[in-house]
Amino acid sequence: MITNNRYPSFGVLLVDDEAPFLRSLSIALERQGINHLYRCTDSREVMATIAREPIGLVLLDLTMPHLSGEELLARIKEEHPDIGAIIISGLNQLETAVSCIRLGAYDYFVKTMEEDRLIGGIQRAIQAQEMRLENQEMRRRFLTDTLEKPEAFADIVTQDKSMRSVFQYLEAIAASRQPVLICGESGVGKELIARAIHRLGSAEGPMVSVNVAGLDDNVFADTLFGHHRGAFTGADRARAGMIEQAAGGTLFLDEIGDLSQASQVKLLRLLQEGEYYPLGSDRPKRLRARILVATHQDLAKKQQDGGFRKDLYYRLRIHQVEIPPLRRRKADLPLLLAHFLAEAAEELGKAVPTLPRELQVLLANYAFPGNVRELRALVFDAMSRHRSHMLSMEVFRQALGQDSPTPAADTAEQPLFTEVQPLPTLQQAGELLVAEAMRRAQGNQSLAARLLGISQPALSKRLKKSGGED
16 A cells, blocks of 8 residues: 655656665665665566556666566557656666667666666656656646645635646645745745645645744754754753654745855755754764745845855755735735634634725725735734724724825836837826726725825815816
């Protein structure tokens, strides 16, 4: 029976008529965490094994009784073209190697070469196969617009299409053990996304979260790797690090963009080698947790400026998602408002109040620099002060600073005017501004006046003058 701890998600079939070689190779692979293995010493049984088991990669010895590796490779590529193959030979035969690559083999290795090179080649082939399967899965999900595990996203309140695309992508990469880089502004819900990835992976272990902002190198190493007794002054007992606590599950590192250069080296080594040393120990431990990282910073720019290691950045961005800010998810505002009102009412022991009609319009014209977290805080603050049947608008007006105009969208949008269009006159520009403010305020003059930074009588006068007052 396939357990959740077997890696990779597909089986790796080792084919060689020399049983001792298969045993030693299996042990070497299992040390690297590759434990979803099948072994076959009779080349005549290979095709039946492939038909029966979920094989995704085959390692073929070139010289075997009955059927050679080259013959098997041709049959596998004809009948199962999606299965990857690596040829292993006792001799360095260039012509045969070229022939096998032409038939579709991923790589060709000689048995007598260093074991590390062979293991590294197998790891690369597994990653390439994972990427190919993920791309197939993403195409299928996007074309059919399906979510197979919507319950994993139950904590995320949204009806936004871009968020649904994020969910579909996360489902497609759920089986991978590669790290995931979660990007987005503060308050968009990056930890909720991390928890959804953890659930999708059906991990048996827990999810452990660490905010690495402000951790110096020693504290970072001790927090992640743990220490042995006597490793440093004050270490009077051994302590398991967060990596060990997250074994079989997920380790979530938040604010990864604030990691020091020395700590970045340690994290890179952990990801590359899949092992670490607790402080004070000379015996390595295997990484048995999936690594998720999150940042509100632009890591691409930071690595260009030298503040973040390029090799670590490229290692982390194998899988990357960008969570859109709330100002680009305006359709989610009513859902989130209702959700947080119910949550606040239950927590504060109050009835859910009636909402003023203008509230939705007011929120729709606010930029929410703090995103979903800011909206939740506003709702809880308003509910804590709420006393009457109708929720007070004044609380939101004060909190959102609506006494002065507030931008409702990104500043880096399209320019207001293009070179090919003539500029409007001052009077025309004023009329356009008034019309746009009334549109955004859905006809509410009080709100439109606040958006324009003028008084309501002044707006009313302008509307009468232009004949635009209802």
